[in-house]
Amino acid sequence: MSTPKIRIRGLSKAFGSKVVLDGIDLDVETGTSMVIIGGSGSGKSVLLRCILGLIEPDAGTIEIDGENVLTAPRGRQEILRRQIGMLFQNAALFDSMSVADNIAFGLRAKHSDRDGPVPSRSKARELAGGILQQVGLDPSVGQLSPSELSGGMQKRVGLARAIAGQPNILFFDEPTTGLDPIMGAVIDGLIVDCVQKLGSTAIAITHDMASAQRIGNQAAMLYQGKLVWQGLAADLMNSGNAMVDQFTHGRREGPITMELRK
Template identity: 70%
Template sequence: MSDATPKIRIRGLKKAFGPKVVLDGVDLDVMGGTSFVVIGGSGTGKSVLLRCILGLITPDAGSIEIDGVDVTTLSSRQREPYMARIGMLFQNGALFDSLSVWENVTFGLVAAARAGHGPRITRAQARVRAGALLEQVGMDPAVGALSPSELSGGMQKRVGLARAIAARPEILFFDEPTTGLDPIMGAVIDGLIADCVRKLGSTAIAITHDMASAQRIGDRVGMLYEGRLIWQGPPSTLFDSGNPVVDQFTHGRREGPIKIDVRS
């Protein structure tokens, strides 16, 4: 892969569910070691875009290249090595209630080892590794002994982040990382995300409708609207984009080109 080849390159990506067209020709380049944030309203296809890249949804058309290889043409087995290089922070944490915090953090490492896709790791080693990862996201290693139900929403997000970075992934995805958090905790999570991405040298894609979050974690931002990325630019121009759709969304205006059907 040359330096000019994007880490992730998407061209003409389309996906519909019956008559509902969700993605209608998405084009996106994300260079290695950078963070790209996708903004857009609810139901505009942000999560569908991530799921297509992850291989959880099969697109109807288009290509998704990772390091120059179109992963949509690969079989499930051929795709596994590419997916193993991806870490994911889910919107609601997605922690396993039946496992302790430390078991959640190292779940992927242990699963990979058992499947023969990663180095062997004992439970004692996994617990030590979990403690180090919890410290990396600003938590006391002793939290590892707790269950997810004993944690606040912000703490669960940090545990989810620790799990996402456990295998030192080349690519990180963040699905609405600040949803459900107060503004201060949202800023804390965004700071941790930015620090982790920088330290790992990872390439990141985040989806959000939180403009403050987009500005804190993105090197570039794009808006998804009517199935396409209609605008891209640096986060510093979010509130002065010159695009009427983006301006209405970022300023939260009721009037504008975005029409919302509100029925009494």
């Protein structure tokens, strides 16, 4: 069997008495698009942040290409994580930069020594025009500031920045949040096209079941910090698992109960 692109074993994280991740085991094979679903507070975002190195887990291992990122030397950790491109929930563009400079930042940040000399800012801005075209935007959009863009255009620019360095791994945090159904479908289509063109391995977290089935070929569900189901994304609406069925169909009655904040 081939080594998974990402292998997670026994991953745990708590904030005080609140256990957010409770012994997660997950394999994401190379070239797979994995969608992770679950309610608010189920641990989806914390899982991504642990892989990205933004949060340090309390226990467990995270391997990329068979190498444990958590125990690797800092320089090696940076090299392994440089493979990752990220589309944040609200695009998270730099307001002080033009669209072209935002994409150029992503291009330069993901550059490694093996790619040759780091492109100059002017060269990176020039390349940004071609990357904008990959997400369905005219190169002239590069001259605008993020504040001049609609929500859908901001998502496209965020996607352009994420793919600028041609990453082997792509993460998507609620990619259709705040978009109407048509624009959501457009963004999903662009995500699928970009992932396939790059040959990347992808992980997306989402509450949008239509989006989950468009983006993913594999799926998993988190509930109370545990992985309660894994299967085909095509089976999300008919999984045979009571928790998944309640969540995907939005049923009030079932094994999932809403926790009241004290």
